[in-house]
Amino acid sequence: MAHRHKFHQATMSTLKTIGIYGGTFNPIHIGHTSLAQAICETGVVDEVWFMVSPLNPLKKDSSKIILPTDTRIKMARMAVKNCSCLNVSDFETKLPVPSYTITTLTELKKEFPQNIFSLLVGEDNWQRFGQWYHADEIKANFDIIVYGRNGEQNDAAINKNVSWAQVTLYKKDGNDVRLSSNYKKFKLFDISSTQIREAFKSRNLPFAAKWLHPDVFRFILENGFFA
Numbered sequence: 196m197a198h199r200h201k202f203h204q205a206t207m208s209t210l211k212t213i214g215i216y217g218g219t220f221n222p223i224h225i226g227h228t229s230l231a232q233a234i235c236e237t238g239v240v241d242e243v244w245f246m247v248s249p250l251n252p253l254k255k256d257s258s259k260i261i262l263p264t265d266t267r268i269k270m271a272r273m274a275v276k277n278c279s280c281l282n283v284s285d286f287e288t289k290l291p292v293p294s295y296t297i298t299t300l301t302e303l304k305k306e307f308p309q310n311i312f313s314l315l316v317g318e319d320n321w322q323r324f325g326q327w328y329h330a331d332e333i334k335a336n337f338d339i340i341v342y343g344r345n346g347e348q349n350d351a352a353i354n355k356n357v358s359w360a361q362v363t364l365y366k367k368d369g370n371d372v373r374l375s376s377n378y379k380k381f382k383l384f385d386i387s388s389t390q391i392r393e394a395f396k397s398r399n400l401p402f403a404a405k406w407l408h409p410d411v412f413r414f415i416l417e418n419g420f421f422a
Contacts (some may be wrong), residue, residue, distance in 0.1 A: 201300045209278045214240035214340060215303070215347050216315040217287075217296060220247050222415060223271045224391055226384030228281065230342055230360070231315070233381050235280035237374055239340070239364055240313060244284045245271050248294050260392070262420060264288055273410040297329040300337055313338040318361075340374070342381065358383040395421035 208410065216231055224243065231243040249264045261267075268285055275281035287294045290302060296314065303312050314337050316324070322339045324330050334341070343361035360381040364372040375381050386406050394403040395415060404412045 210311070211241040212239070212308050212311045212313065213303075213307075214243040214313050214315045215246050215284075215300065215360050217246040217248055217299070219261055219388070220245060220267050220271050221388050222391060222407065222411060222420075223258065223274045224384075224386055224388060224411075225408070226386045226406070228274050228278065228408070229282055229384060230381065232278055234315065234340060234342075234362070234374070239372075240282050242282060243315065244282045244286075245275065246284050246287055246299060247271055248287055249292050260374065266420075270411045270414060273414065274408040276410075285373060296329040297327075297333050300333065313364075314342060315340045315342070317341070318343040334365070340365055341365060358385070392421040 208422075211244060214231070214234060216227070216239075218227075220227065227245070231245070235243055243264075247268045264285075268283060271283040275283055286303065287299055290298055300312055300314065314333065316339060317339060321339075321397060327333065341363050343363075359377060360383040362374040362381050364374055366372065384406075391403050391406055394400070400416070403415075407415070
């Protein structure tokens with residue numbers, strides 16, 4: 196079967212553990228890339244692939260404000276171009292719509308049998324994971340890394356206005372690992388793509404620029420997206 200990715204050959208020639216970080220990424224922001232980089236640094240995955248979704252089955256009502264898939268992929272590639280362990284995948288664009296995670300993970304295993312795949316999800320998605328298509332099958336066959344948006348704080352962190360995300364590896368064998376306790380602290384970035392879109396609409400450009408890769412910020416501004 197022909198490879199659907201345009202990754203460097205080294206990505207596909209050796210056994211690697213790949214974290215799949217799916218989403219609409221409308222737009223991708225520093226919170227996304229910083230978290231993915233931090234998870235790579237723990238060593239539990241070798242790489243994180245941002246899986247840009249053509250259509251999230253649970254976000255059908257928001258489809259009118261989602262930029263075209265090719266545009267979101269282009270922005271994501273801008274955002275990770277200097278991060279050696281981060282890649283952007285267009286794999287789901289080759290799959291039937293709507294794109295279900297179990298289908299994506301199953302097809303990835305078939306196309307890249309030399310790799311081990313795990314899933315990255317936020318606490319909000321984890322809370323409603325039971326709504327996902329074949330959720331139990333995902334849990335039984337793939338490790339899942341969950342990052343909590345309600346971070347832990349201590350006095351020193353509060354004084355510096357810093358909070359820490361709770362990140363847990365739920366292993367398919369049942370031996371769960373609290374990454375944020377056993378490995379490192381994960382800085383919590385309290386930002387969402389919705390807030391960034393609203394900042395462009397209200398012309399609060401300094402706020403938007405703070406949370407975006409400079410190339411992504413310029414690209415959005417030059418094309419008048421989210422205005």
